[in-house]
């Protein structure tokens with residue numbers, strides 16, 4: 001089937017705010033219908049849906065699903081297919097962190113981070129990736145982090161491990177779904193979102209000094225790379241670091 005451009009559909013997990021909202025807008029800008037997945041931020045998801053539909057000639061729907069809950073992910077997939085008849089792109093953006101001192105970290109907290117950041121993408125790729133594979137084409141982008149590659153912070157050892165694990169998962173799913181579904185990873189450095197808003201002046205200055213561009217990314221700047229990774233036809237099984245030139 002020759003798919004017409006403006007019929008394409010992208011699911012963005014954690015799409016109501018932060019980087020996810022910028023990714024939603026980037027795909028809408030390129031004429032994709034978008035699924036704005038949220039877990040808690042329903043009001044923000046609704047507001048974004050209205051803004052997107054006002055600004056671009058596309059349809060946006062919001063779907064509540066905790067990515068670590070298999071049943072909810074399957075329902076999200078089914079609702080997407082029912083509404084749009086297809087899924088072209090999945091962006092695994094949903095993520096959490098819980099920076100804390102080692103003495104305050106517990107195995108349960110560690111598992112909670114892994115559940116959302118690693119088991120979540122496993123579930124979404126298992127089901128939505130398999131759907132795409134059976135349809136004969138598709139593209140997946142996983143949002144990891146430079147913390148999962150070479151920028152380690154003991155306070156976020158749980159988060160860093162989850163993001164390293166996601167890169168491993170990316171490689172295995174790329175193999176699993178080859179040659180029909182491309183699976184790539186974008187590993188951002190610091191981004192201006194709620195997740196990075198807790199840094200104090202000293203930490204900010206130190207972070208800026210380690211970035212050649214001397215500043216954090218706007219969410220839209222990372223979203224551009226995510227769109228590129230999703231649509232570049234010969235890009236597969238790659239990990240793209242988008243960190244402004246980290247010198248750490």
Ligand code: NAP
Pocket residue numbers: 013014015016017018019020037038039040041042065066067068092093094095096116120143144145146187188189190191192193194195196
């Ligand atoms: P954020 O502002 O804290 O937003 C996190 C998003 O994840 C929210 O939309 C949230 O949805 C969603 N989410 C969390 N748990 C979820 C779950 N169980 N199911 C579904 N959605 C869930 O974070 P951000 O900075 O935009 O981060 C987006 C991604 O970029 C994450 O994977 C993060 O690790 C990665 N990243 C961020 C930075 C940075 O400096 N900010 C750097 C590198 C990588 P609700 O509000 O609806 O719960």
